Amino acid sequence: MSLDFLTDRGLADHVAYVEVHNEVDNCDLVPADGTPGHYARLRGPLERAVKLLQARHPGIPVTYSLGEPWPGELDDLPEQAQIAHFHFYVYGVLGALYEAVGLGHGTEAAPETATWPTPELAAMLRPDAPSFADYQPDDPWRLAATGIPRELFYAHDWVDPDHWDLWLYENYPAHRQAIRDTLAGWVDSVAEFARRRAVPAKDIAEFVVDRCLAAGFQGVVLTSDAAPHHPMWHTDRDWMRRVNARVSAV
Incomplete structure (x- = not known):
């Protein structure tokens, strides 16, 4: 060892x-x-x-x-x-964002959604994002080696960071005190x-x-x-x- x-x-x-x-x-x-x-x-x-x-x-x-x-x-x-x-x-405001776009976090399972990506996530994706059906992480081992679902890889690989961060900035005040507490x-x-x-x-x-x-x-x-x-x-x-x-x- x-x-x-x-x-x-x-x-x-x-x-x-x-x-x-x-x-x-x-x-x-x-x-x-x-x-x-x-x-x-x-x-x-x-x-x-x-x-x-x-x-x-x-x-x-x-x-x-x-x-x-x-x-x-x-x-x-x-x-x-x-x-x-x-x-x-x-997680606080980040957990709220994950839930809004149909993702799970920590010990919280992903919410039930009618479609995926959800309309909320679709609105945040970069214009060149592939369809979820056509997407795989660049390295196949990434799925096998972690407990992270393909949906989370997809969101992190193809979301527009400006849209993602803007949602967090706009919604943070409602979660700030709970996070600190x-x-x-x-x-x-x-x-x-x-x-x-x-x-x-x-x-x-x-x-x-x-x-x-x-x-x-x-x-x-x-x-x-x-x-x-x-x-x-x-x-x-x-x-x-x-x-x-x-x-x-x-």
Whole structure:
């Protein structure tokens, strides 16, 4: 495994921590077994996975990451994680847009629609967009390797970004406070979860950064969509540096 490779070469001290699985609550490796709730079914498999990795590399903190925080169910998670790593995907106005154009998001299924693409999405498409029947993602593996439906690939590949963004800008005010309230509740619940278990917390984006730092988080990622291949790496570098400086100064 890659950790063995790094350890054998004296590089293990460069590893901040390791996840046994990213967003394990959204994967099929631990299928639903009838256990109620979002996390309870994960307890046994995650306990075994974390203990195995800790035994092999006791000097490296081990955890798992959660794709969605459910504050009332955090106590269902196993005790062994050494880092509290949660992703704060609050859909808010984006979720409203997905629903308006006939797409699902997060754990929300796509709404029933008479036709697809819906008239709302069709009005946002670029003039050169192919028909949905003729469309396939450029690389066939993209459908096989993810749980993302072909409809979402189609929308993201062929929507006119100006139309898409305009809808978000026009409708954001109605969702702004609910988004902030949800994020505040998530940050506070994860901070309390981390305090109870005496582990540091890590999370996501500018309102959330301040809330996380005030709550005692030891690490915050501005957004998962800020890798070198994402547009914001080139368009928002000054913002990323400014906010990252607030995090690194703590």
